[in-house]
Amino acid sequence: MPKPGKTDYTMAKSYGPISITCFLLKGLEKLVDRYLRSGPLVSVSMHPRQHAFQAGKSTESALHQLVGRIQKAIDAREYSLGVFSDIEGVFNNTSCKSITLTLNEWKVHKSIRNWIITMLAHRILLTKAETFINMVIASCGLPQGGGLSPILWSLVADSLLTWLSKQGVFAQGYADDGEVLICGRILSTICDTMQTILYGIEQWCSGRELSVNHNKTEMVLFTR
Numbered sequence: 001m002p003k004p005g006k007t008d009y010t011m012a013k014s015y016g017p018i019s020i021t022c023f024l025l026k027g028l029e030k031l032v033d034r035y036l037r038s039g040p041l042v043s044v045s046m047h048p049r050q051h052a053f054q055a056g057k058s059t060e061s062a063l064h065q066l067v068g069r070i071q072k073a074i075d076a077r078e079y080s081l082g083v084f085s086d087i088e089g090v091f092n093n094t095s096c097k098s099i100t101l102t103l104n105e106w107k108v109h110k111s112i113r114n115w116i117i118t119m120l121a122h123r124i125l126l127t128k129a130e131t132f133i134n135m136v137i138a139s140c141g142l143p144q145g146g147g148l149s150p151i152l153w154s155l156v157a158d159s160l161l162t163w164l165s166k167q168g169v170f171a172q173g174y175a176d177d178g179e180v181l182i183c184g185r186i187l188s189t190i191c192d193t194m195q196t197i198l199y200g201i202e203q204w205c206s207g208r209e210l211s212v213n214h215n216k217t218e219m220v221l222f223t224r
Contacts, residue, residue: 001015001016001018002014002015002016003015003016016144017092017125017144018144018145019123019143019144019145019146020145021143021146025119026147028115029146029147029148030147032112032115032116032148033147033148033151035109035112036106036108036151036155037151039108039109040106040107040108041106043107044106046154046155046158047158047161047162047165047173049062049065049161049165049171049172049173050154050157050158050161050172050173050174051172051173051174052150052154052173052174052175053150053151053154053175054154059174062172062174065172066082066172066179066181069170069181069183070082070181070222072183073183073222074222074223074224077185078183078184078185079183079184079185079187079190079221079222079223080181080182080183080221080222080223081181081182081183081187081190081191081194081219081220081221081222082179082180082181082182082219082220082221082222083179083180083194083197083198083217083218083219083220084177084178084179084217084218084219084220085177085178085179085180085201085212085213085216085217085218086176086177086178086212086213086216086217087157087176087177087178087205087210087211087212087213088210088211088212088213090142090153090156090157090175090176090210091141091142091143091144091149091153091176092140092141092144093140093141093209093210094140094141094142094152094153094156094208094210095140095208095209096117096120096121096140097209098156098208098209098210099116099117099120099142099152099156100113100117102152102155102156102158102159103116103117103155105159106155116148116152120138120141120142120143121138122137123137123138123143124136124137124138125137125138140209150175153175153176154173154175156208157173157176157178159204160173160178160201160204161173161178163200163204164180164197164200164201167196167197167200169181169182169193169197170182170183180194180197180198180201182194182197187221
């Protein structure tokens with residue numbers, strides 16, 4: 001499907017691939033999604049600052065939390081340095097290796113884990129343009145429009161949010177978008193800390209064969 005607002009529709013990135021699957025597979029995905037939410041995610045819940053694909057959360061809840069943090073810092077006469085980033089093509093580039101590692105960490109039952117990996121690793125992608133047809137087997141990625149794709153990516157991204165929280169910084173996630181906010185009174189210290197955090201994010205992405213989209217990354221200093 002063509003993405004709105006693109007200036008050049010001769011580029012592949014100007015289109016979003018949509019997975020059209022049969023009702024039987026959709027039903028199985030719904031059952032597995034229910035198993036994950038009522039099983040592994042009950043004993044170990046997802047990070048509370050993941051606002052995508054979670055009941056009772058939305059972009060509004062994420063924005064409310066962020067603005068509250070910034071306002072609190074301003075009232076205390078502190079700087080707030082925020083970095084807003086986007087992990088490039090997560091639904092196209094997430095590897096089966098990353099999914100396998102994540103499902104193991106969440107202690108998903110072996111039979112369910114094997115079914116998910118087999119489904120992802122044996123997808124056939126079809127490209128048709130006029131009389132030209134090309135078929136390939138997908139080597140990575142999560143089906144866009146797939147019933148399991150949102151929760152699978154949320155499970156992968158959870159480890160990044162957990163790591164960021166352990167560093168003592170405020171971080172949020174919304175699907176493939178994320179933001180880190182560091183507050184304090186000494187700007188040079190804040191900047192040094194942010195640089196360390198950004199390096200850690202880069203290392204996390206590298207370990208999962210992903211990358212941050214630099215064109216969609218913004219840094220904002222909130223201060224009076």
